[in-house]
Amino acid sequence: MLIEIKPEQLRVGMYVHSLDLSWYNHPFWRRRFLINNEADLSTLLSLGTRVIVIDDSKGLGPQPRHDPVPDVASAPEKADFAHFDVNPATPKPAPKTPVPNGPDSKPVPLVGAAREAEMQRASKMLHRSKTEVMTLFGNARMGKSISTRKITNLVAQISDSVTKDPSIILNVARLKTKDEYTFLHSVSVCALMINLGRKLGLDEVVVQDLGMAGMLHDLGKMTIPDVILNKPAKLDEEEWRIVRSHPEKGHAILSSAKCGTETALDVCLNHHEKMDGTGYPNKIKGEDLSLAARMAAICDVYDAITSQRSYNAPLSGAVALSKMLSWKGHFDQTLLRSFIESLGISPIGTVVQLTDGTFAIVTGENPEDFSQPIVRTFHDPENPDSSISKDIRISRIEGTVQVREIIYDLTPELAEKAQALSVFVS
Ligand SMILES: [Fe+2]
Ligand SMILES: [Fe+2]
Structure with missing residues (x-):
């Protein structure tokens, strides 16, 4: 249940649903978060927020009225709320009421005629918008002041389509x-920004802005x-310099x-x-990059x-995500994991736990349903000494085994067993 409280009622272990502050003005990049410790509580109290909305289904509720409001020093120890989402690697308790397209929901793909109809609707909508938007982009390039009403309208329509099924517009x-x-x-x-923003639980106004x-x-x-943008070969140094100028030029145009x-x-x-400060144009490091910039990079x-680009064949989603996970220093890893969850795709090489409890490595994609993986099982916690290695083609057919979650932080035992399969593990 969402409950509005005053700052003096805040305590460690509460789950903050929203603050009366712009998300830009507070250091907690998740709009919704658990107050994990005294330092988080002190930071929150120093922001000058007057009203806080907490969610008592995900954290501690307010003290009963007759109880004295505890001061920071008497806040409960961490052990008192250890069953809440303190450690991001700990599986989260299921929300009491799942919110469609909310942070805890999984994409529910449209199927059959409904999917076909939405694909056609999205295709027509983009076809109609293309000329208008490209004209507006061209006007902006000429330094003309332009109305963003048409672009706002298009973003709202894309957002609408993402709400129905994120895979439609991407396809x-x-x-x-x-x-x-x-x-x-x-x-x-x-x-993708809209879909990820919703996965992170950001407010809808912020999501549209993203x-x-x-x-x-x-x-x-x-x-x-165009001769540079569409060049069907590697760019030379001067061409790269021109391409790399586009962020600053775009910023100047806007x-x-x-x-x-x-x-x-x-x-x-x-x-x-x-994240490691090797990007362009200003070599800014991760801690100085905004959430929006880190999301956009992904x-x-x-x-x-x-x-399909000028000289590179397109990668499948599972291969692309696997590569992105391996590029250390490029992306915010926590955000990248949320992004992967927001797409519902299991990257090749990752370890997953299946709904029957067994652990498996993702080895390929189901050719009948590319969003679903082929996995090779390697560990059954019920029979830890037995050696199981079975290839399973995961599908969305009800009643069959599914991927429960991706396991990024392997225990030494799991890592050893996974490596014994001689399959690349990210
Ligand atoms: Fe770019
Ligand atoms: Fe781009």
Whole structure:
């Protein structure tokens, strides 16, 4: 249940649902979070928030009225709330009432005629919008002040489609020809930002803002000659320098056209920065990058490497995510895991636990349903000494074994058994 409380009622172990602050103005990058310790509580109290909404189904509730409000020093020990989501690796308790497309929900794909109808609707909507939006992008490039009403409208329609089934818009936007790459890549990054924002439990206003930022992130590419953008070979040094100028050019265009929000400006400039400070244009390190920029870095690369580009064949989702997990220092790893969950895809090489309790390695993709993996089992906790190695083609057929969760932090025993299979483990 959501309960509104005053700051003096806050205590360690409460789950904060929302604050009366812009998410930019507080250091907790998750809009919803558990107060894990005294330091988090003190930071929260120092923000000057007047009203806090807590969720007592996920953490401690307020003290009964006749109880004195505890001061920080008398807050409960960590052990008192150890069963809540203190450790992100600990499986979360199931929410009492799942929220559609909320942080704890899994994508529920449309099937059959409903899926076909939504694919056609999304395809027509994007086809209608393409010319309008590209004209607006062109106007912005000329330094003209433009109305973002049409882009806002498109972002709302993409958001609507993501609510129904996130895979629809991504599938429609996946097959990009050279001339529509920039537009459909913007659509995909918009959809991925919206989907990830919802997975993180961000407010819907923030989610729409992130969608708009995704839509505008590569505006600077409008200034790059097509002969470079579509070159069917590796770029030379000078061509790379020109391509790498697009974040700053896009930021300048958005600033002068006065059509970008704070988030859009930030994402436009910083979506090619990396967590280890080796990105461009300013080599900003992870701790100085906003949540929006770190999200955009993931969404941007995922769409680029799963799309047909000038000289690279597209990767499947499971292979792309596997590669992204292996690029240490590039992405925010916690966010990347949330992103993977938001897509419902198991990257190749990861260890998963199945719904029957056994552990398995993802070895491939089910050719009949690419969002589902082929796995090889290697450990059954019920019979730890038995040696099981069985290939299973996971499908969405009801009553069959499914992937329960991806296990990133393996125990030494699991790691040893997984490696014994001689299969690459990320
Ligand atoms: Fe870019
Ligand atoms: Fe991009």
